[in-house]
Amino acid sequence: MAVAAETGIRRVEQIMGMPIVVDVRDDVDDGVLDDLFDWFRAVDRTFSTYKPESEISLIARGELDSKDASADVREILDRCERLREETYGYFDVRAGGTFDPSGLVKGWSVDRGALILDRAGVQNYAINAGGDIVLRGGAHPDAVWRVGIQHPRLRRAVAAVVEGSDLAVATSGAYARGAHVLDPHTGGPPTGVLSVTVTGPELGTADAYATAAYAMGGEAAAAWTVFLPRGYEAMTILEDDRVLLTPSFPRAG
Numbered sequence: 001m002a003v004a005a006e007t008g009i010r011r012v013e014q015i016m017g018m019p020i021v022v023d024v025r026d027d028v029d030d031g032v033l034d035d036l037f038d039w040f041r042a043v044d045r046t047f048s049t050y051k052p053e054s055e056i057s058l059i060a061r062g063e064l065d066s067k068d069a070s071a072d073v074r075e076i077l078d079r080c081e082r083l084r085e086e087t088y089g090y091f092d093v094r095a096g097g098t099f100d101p102s103g104l105v106k107g108w109s110v111d112r113g114a115l116i117l118d119r120a121g122v123q124n125y126a127i128n129a130g131g132d133i134v135l136r137g138g139a140h141p142d143a144v145w146r147v148g149i150q151h152p153r154l155r156r157a158v159a160a161v162v163e164g165s166d167l168a169v170a171t172s173g174a175y176a177r178g179a180h181v182l183d184p185h186t187g188g189p190p191t192g193v194l195s196v197t198v199t200g201p202e203l204g205t206a207d208a209y210a211t212a213a214y215a216m217g218g219e220a221a222a223a224w225t226v227f228l229p230r231g232y233e234a235m236t237i238l239e240d241d242r243v244l245l246t247p248s249f250p251r252a253g
Contacts, residue, residue, distance in 0.1 A: 008023070008024040008025040008026055008027065008028065008124070008125075008140075009024050009028060009030075009033070010022070010023045010024070011033050011037070013037050013040075015037065015040045015041055015044055016040065016043065016044045016048065016106065016109075016129070016130075017050070018106075018129060018130035019128075019130065020037070020040055020127070020128070020129045020130075021126075021127070021128040021129075022036060022037075022125065022126070022127050022128075023125060023126045023127075023128070023139075024117070024122055024124070024125040025124040025125065025137070025138065025139060025140040026122050026123055026124050026125070026140075028117075028120070028122055029120075032116070032117065032120040032122065035116055035120075036113050036116050036117065039109070039112065039113050039116060040109060040113060040129075043105065043109040046070065046072060046073065047073070047076070047101065047102070047105045047109075049098075049099075049100050049102065055069050055070060055073050056073070056099070056100075056101065059073075059099065060098075060099040076101050076104055076105060076108060077093075077101065079104060079108075079204075080093045080101050080104055080208075083104065083205075083208045083212070087208070087209070087212035087224075089184055089185065090183070090184060090185075090211075090212040090213075090215045090216055091103065091104075091208050091209075091211055091212040091215070092184040094184075095182045095183075095184040095187075095215070096182045096184075096187065097187075103207060103208055103211045104204050104207065104208050106129055106130065106132060106204075106207060107129075107132055107168070107170060107202075107203035107204035107205070107206065107207035107208070108203075108204035109129070110127050110129050110132065110134050110168075110203050110204075111134065111168070111202055111203050111204050113127055113134075114127060114134045114136065117136070118136070122136075123136065123137045124136060124137030124138050124139070124140055125137065126139070126145055126147075131150075131171060132168075132169065132170040132171070132203055132206075132207055133147055133168065133169045133170075133203070134167075134168050134203050135147070135164055135165065135166065135167045135168070135169070136165070136166055137165060137166075138165060143165075144163050144164060144165050145163070145164060145165065145167075146161050146162070146163050146252055147161065147162045147163075147164075147169050148160075148161050149161070149162060149169075149171060149195075149197050149235070150171075152173050152174075152194035152195040152237055153194065153241075159195070159235075159237060159243070160197075160235055160243070160251050160252075161251065161252040161253065162197075162199060162249075162250050162251060162252065163250055163251070163252035164199070164250050166201070167199055167200070167201075167250065168199065168200055168201065168202055168203035168206045169197065169198075169199050169203075169206070170197065170198050170199075170203060170206040170207035170209075170210045171195055171196070171197040171198075171210060172195065172196050172197075172207070172210035172211045172213070172214040173193075173194055173195030173196070173214060173237075174189065174194075181211055181214050181215050182215065183215045183216070183217060184215065190214060190215050190216065190217030190218075190221075191217050191218065191239070192217045192218030192219070192238060192239045193214055193216075193217050193218055193221045193236065193237070193238055193239060194237045194238065194239055194241075195214065195236075195237045196210045196213040196214040196221055196225070196234060196235070196236050196237075197210060197234065197235045197236075198210040198213070198225070198228070198232060198233070198234045199232065199233050199234075199249065199250055200228075200231050200232035200233065201231050201232075205232070206232060209225070209228060209232060209234070210234075212224075213225050213234065213236065218238065218239075219238065219244075221236050221238075222234070222236040222238070222244040225246055226246055228246070233245075233246045233247075233248050233249040233250065234246045234249065235249050235251070
């Protein structure tokens with residue numbers, strides 16, 4: 001569904017089991033958005049764990065060797081392995097005994113989708129895939145974008161507002177999809193933490209970091225995020241309602 005605004009356009013489609021919202025504040029040709037959503041549909045065909053014919057499903061069933069997979073799948077699996085090592089095993093595509101690289105695929109697909117808009121000359125836009133967001137330019141007439149992070153206990157409340165122009169924002173927690181993130185070392189859900197939000201230059205990486213930190217649970221989540229690579233910041237909300245921020249987290253106001 002596309003909705004025209006005074007300047008730009010807002011379009012929503014249900015792909016990969018979630019709403020993908022593209023909010024463009026420039027004049028943009030519909031063909032560019034068609035290309036963008038075609039890309040997301042192609043990602044779904046390749047990476048869906050629910051489509052039996054997808055490459056990921058074939059690999060999970062042992063019917064396709066990962067070495068024989070497409071270049072995109074090999075890239076994702078290689079990157080997942082590097083992230084597993086970087087996060088001390090807390091980001092693991094085989095956590096819980098299943099094979100599911102979705103924790104990287106969603107953000108990666110949005111990063112690649114943003115390149116489609118960039119190459120078309122679009123400068124001011126937001127892509128929101130199930131709550132994880134890439135921001136570019138400004139939310140005209142506003143100079144920057146402002147993104148509300150849902151409170152993990154209060155469905156209609158905002159825990160914080162993030163402000164930025166060229167930024168990715170990813171949140172991991174149990175309040176939206178239940179206990180879908182597991183601690184790979186125990187096989188159970190983490191405790192002591194309600195949500196972790198990570199911001200940075202790349203959504204795929206931010207999403208993986210948020211997932212790993214949340215899987216750590218408790219104060220370990222916040223302690224680990226202090227040492228995120230340059231450009232990445234985090235907000236951790238603990239079970240006792242404490243909110244812990246890294247020094248440069250882009251919180252508005």
